[in-house]
Amino acid sequence: MCGIAGLFHLGTIKPVDPQRVKRMCDVLAHRGPDGSGVWTAPGVGLGHRRLSIIDIAGSPQPMQSADERAMIVFNGEIYNFRAVRKELEERGAQFRTEGDTEVILAAWQQWGEDCVKHLDGMFAFAIYDRADRTLFLARDRLGVKPLFFTELSDGSLAFASELKGLLAHPLLRRDVDPRAIEDYMTWGYVPDHRSILYGVHKLPAGHTLLLKHDSPLPKPQQYWDVSFERRHKAKPRDLEAELLHHLQQAVESRMVADVPLGAFLSGGVDSSTVVAFMAESSRGKVKTCSIGFDVESADETSYAEQVAQLFNTDHASRMVSSDQFDAIETIAGMFDEPFADASALPTWRVCQLARESVTVALSGDGADEAFAGYRRQVFHAHEERIRSYLPDGLRHRVLKPLGNAFPKLDWAPRPLRAKTTLQSLAGNGPEAYARALSVTPPEIRMQVFSEDQIGLMRGYRAEHPFMDLMANAPVRSGLDAAQYADLKFWLPGDILTKVDRTSMAVSLEAREPLLDHRLVEFAAGLPEGLRVRGGQGKYMLKKAMERYLPKDILYRPKQGFVTPIAEWLRGPLAGKARGIAKSAMLARTGWFDNEKLAQLSEAHIAGKSDHSRLLWQLIMLDRSLARLGIV
Template identity: 70%
Template sequence: MCGIAGIFHLDTPKPVDPARLSAMCDALAHRGPDGEGIWTGPGVGLGHRRLSIIDLAGSPQPMAAADARAMLVFNGEIYNYRELRAELKAMGAVFRTDGDSEVILAAWQRWGPECVTRLEGMFAFALYDCEARTLFLARDRLGVKPLHYAQLSNGSLIFGSELKALLAHPLMRREIDPLAVEDYLTWGYVPDSRAFLKNVHKMPAGHWLLLRHGAPLPAPSQWWDVSFADRHKGKAQDLEAELLYHLRRAVESRMVADVPLGAFLSGGVDSSSVVALMAEISHQSVRTCSIGFDSAALDESAYASKVAQLFGTDHATRVVSADDYGAIDQLAEMFDEPFADASALPTWRVCQLARESVTVALSGDGADEALAGYRRHIFQHGEDRVRALLPQALRAPVFGGLGAIYPKADWAPRALRAKTTLLALAGSSEEGYARALAYAPPELRSRLYTPDFERLRGDYRAEQPLIDRMRAAPARSGLDRAQYADLKVWLPGDILTKTDRTSMAVSLEAREPLLDHRLIEFAAGLPESLRVRGRQGKWLMKRAMARSLPDEVLYRPKQGFVTPIAQWFRGPLRETARGIASGKALAATGWFDSARLEGMVEAHIAGQADYARLLWQLTMLDRSFTKLGLG
């Protein structure tokens, strides 16, 4: 795993200042502590920070092709590089190293931009073709590895693994995009379709960009998509066997490393499945680690310990408490943009724990999105049945009216908290799912915004791009569209961003076997009844793993990596909560109604409402404003 950065002059091939390139790479030192290098040519410069995983001494970057006609900087892992190497060698390619980087160079020279379709793995890379004088930027299918870019006032394009690499360039402007704030308040992160700063872009997952000197900046081209339009035929037992084959193959391919390797283990279905398959494949004890909480209701460490005992792993555990809140500034520094998924804190802690003994850790990310494992998928599936029975003209006034008057009963048992469901049923399937995903629904955001921000926001609503993407999805049902949106928006914007930044902050490579694209494509074709059955999601995966995991792991209620911030803000952090409304940088924007926010804080502390996620969102937003010098 590594960090990459670069400068490319779009207009004329002016010289690139190596000092600027070095500064951009220095900002990514945490991603690659084992080596660094820069290369410059007419109108282009490439920089690299290396975390050595494969071919430890033999693959320095930037790397030149064997014939010196192309240069590469690469972040990620290509899991089928040995097979590709053999294929390319048979075609006449010459290799000087034993790693995967040189395989990308040879693949480019053989297949051009189509080389990405031959690569299996996680990657973001920049390749300069010295003959064609073009720069090729590409990102993997699911967006496991990040890539940011921006066009500067001097006509150059800069790019980097993280926003902080771009911010190290002296011409990079720091102007907040207010529509990104609307996105962030809605979702808890800034999706890949936008960036926190104006003029910054994130390469979409499964896209590439080909740049030429003297040509304008083009739009990225999509090279991969997943389709839910077709259904596999066959018996459940046959599809179960095929799913298990894909699971085993994905895990095995990600266990190749020349450094110590282990796994995250929460005790849930996904991480336990990965560990079970690793134990089956490995000839030695698997190293596992987990995080517990000082709140017993949210602590899953006992389940993780049981799974560790079952497979005889070398297991380590650490506890996260309210004292860890003091690390919030470090979290803000990791993410550059505001990021409100509070599970980032324990994810960072488990990465720190893992890094004490391994350099690579396998995670369970991706199965929920691919196989319908979230509770919201089960609700979406059920709500669509109701929508099919009642026309929109009847649902809108009936459910909409009930939802408007139904109290927001955060204090009540889950079965009585029906406001969100009623409002979801009032709209279309896509509108209902957007509401289910939202951290802050439209009504809450409108209460928070000042008239100044409302003018900046205009007619834009963060839900609409997600709704449009769902409606255009290659899919057959509401559940299909929901999962498609998760894979295209939620997964790269939240889950993979969280894992990448927290792992790279401690120079740990995280691998996601359950995001193997062949597994994803297979799962998208499963009949709905094999994804959701009754109140069970991931039905076929649980059935497939029943051979290895006990029912108490497979069928206990899904908990997720939840941080007890609601309790913290009512207890040891209550004064911190009270300071949120007067946050210096937050208040300086003039975008939020401080009086209303103060009322929400007091209602939360009193237990009258649960605004924990909103308070955490605004805390992280305030820190991001401060980091950019706006406070």
């Protein structure tokens, strides 16, 4: 795992200052503390920070091809590099190293832009081809590894693994995009189709970008997508066997490393599945680690201990409490852009714990998206069936006003919280799922935004790109559409961003075997009845894992890695909740109605409403702006 950065001149070819590239890389030193390098040529500069995982001594970067035609900087791991290397050797390629970086170079020379289709892994890389005078940027299929880029005023394109790499360049404009504030307040993060800053872009997952010195900046090209349009025809027992094969292959391929390796273990289905296959494939004890909370309802350490004992792992655990939120400044600095998933804190803590004994850790991320493990996906599929029986007029003229009038009973038992259900049924499928996934609904955003901010947005709503994505998805059902949206929107923007930044902050490489693209493609073809049964998701995954895991692990109610932030903001962190309405930083932006913020914070502290996620969004926005120095 590494950090990369670089510059490429579009139009007039100018010399590139290697010190400028070095500064862009130096701020990424946490991603690669084991080595660094910079290479420049007329019109191009590539920089690299290395975290040594495979071929520790033999694969320094930037790396040049054997014929000196191409140069690469690469962040990630190619899990099938040995198979690709063998194929390339049969075609005449020769290799000087034992790592995966040189394999990418040879694949580029053999297949050009199609090289990415031969690579199984997590990656973001840049290849400069001297002969064609082109720069090729690529990002892995599901967006595990990030890549930011922007055009600068001197006619160059700058790219980096994190926004802070671009911020190190003096020509980067630091103007906040008001639409990004709307995006952030909706989702709790700035999704991949936008950045907090005007003119800064993220290369989308499963896309490449080919740049030429004498051409303007082109649009990224998609090379992979997941389709839910076809269903497997095999018998369930055969599909179950195929699923187990995919799981085994995905885990084993991610256990290749020349450094100590372990796993995150929450005690849930997904991480326990990964640990089960690791234990089966490992000669020694698997190292596992988990994080617990000082609020009993959110603590899962007893389940993690149960699984650790079952597979005789070398297990370590640690607790997170509200007094550790002094780390807010550190968390904000990791993400650059505002990021309000409160589980970032325990994720960082479990990464710190893992790094004490390993350099690579496998996680269970991705199974909920691929196998329909989120309750919201199951609810959406059910609502879509109901929606199909209701006339449009009834939904719009009756259910919509009922939903708007119904009180928001955050304190009440779930069956009495009808407001969200009525609002969902009143809208179309994409609109309803956007509401289910969002942190702050539009009616609340319009209350807390100032008139100036509403004017700057010019009618833009963060739900629109999301709804377009769902409406054009390659799917057959409402469940398909919900999973597709989660895989393409939520996963790269929230989950994978969280894991990448928190793991890289401590120089730990995190790998996600349940996001093996072949496993994801297989899961997308499962009949709905093998994904959801009896109102519960991940049916086939759980059924297949019965031979490995006890039923009290497989079928207990889903808990998730949820930080008890609502309780903390009513108790030890109530002062931070009250302070947000008085924030000088937020006041300078002019984006919010401070009086309304004060009312919402007091209502939350008094237990009348649950505004914890909104308040946490504002706390993290305040700290992120302070760290960026852009307001």
